[in-house]
Amino acid sequence: MTYRVHQAGVHDLDAIVPLFDAYRQFYKQASDPDRARRFLHERFAHAESVIFLAVDQDGAALGFTQLYPLFSSVRCVRTYLLNDLYVMPATRACGVGASLLTAAAEFARSIGAANLSLSTAVNNIVAQKLYESLGWKRETDYYEYHLPL
Numbered sequence: 811m812t813y814r815v816h817q818a819g820v821h822d823l824d825a826i827v828p829l830f831d832a833y834r835q836f837y838k839q840a841s842d843p844d845r846a847r848r849f850l851h852e853r854f855a856h857a858e859s860v861i862f863l864a865v866d867q868d869g870a871a872l873g874f875t876q877l878y879p880l881f882s883s884v885r886c887v888r889t890y891l892l893n894d895l896y897v898m899p900a901t902r903a904c905g906v907g908a909s910l911l912t913a914a915a916e917f918a919r920s921i922g923a924a925n926l927s928l929s930t931a932v933n934n935i936v937a938q939k940l941y942e943s944l945g946w947k948r949e950t951d952y953y954e955y956h957l958p959l
Contacts, residue, residue, distance in 0.1 A: 811904045813872055815913045818863040820854040823847060825871040826863060833874075833896035860890070862913045864897070864906045873897035875910040877918070877926070887924035890914070895928075895937070907937075911944055929954065 818826060830846045853859040853876075860879075864872040876894040881887070892914055897906045918926050928946070930937050942948070 811901065811906075812867045813864050813901075813906060813909070815862055815864045815909050817913075817917065818861040818874070820851065822861075822863055823850060823854075825865065825869075826850060826861060826874055829863075829871050829874050829896055829898070830894070832898070833894055836896065859893075860914075860917060862910050862917070864910055871898075872901045873906045873910055875914050877914055880927075882924065885924060888922065889924050890918050890926050892926050892928040907940055908944060911940070915944075 827843055827847045827850065830850060831841055831843045834846065835841055850861075853861075858878065860877045861874055862877075863874045866872055873896055874894070875892060875896075877890040878893050880889045880891050882889055892911075895907060895910060897910070915926060927949075928941070930941070938948075
């Protein structure tokens, strides 16, 4: 399979929205392409995230990943949260996910970020194997907490 990965911009919204909507559905959210478009447009408009998009030779979208900038006060460095990664089911196990993760890591390194972090479901074994195959390390020193608001 031939594809390329590039940093997406607002001009890529039409390609990203269906992927983002499918990603949200994967996590048990109702389909809402309009909401997805508004959310992504706001991220682009305010430079609040970085999105990488994989497309095939015909320009069809295959997958995306989205990074959110964070900062470590203790270390006084920039970091990124790799919050979203989605690959179309028909193209999984073809290297698209690995290419998106690699592009994200190269981008973060290029701007001097100290690290990338992500969370995944405990039962998402396929994703865990992919992350670990690319050098990601499972956090064992900290517990993660959430406060529903």
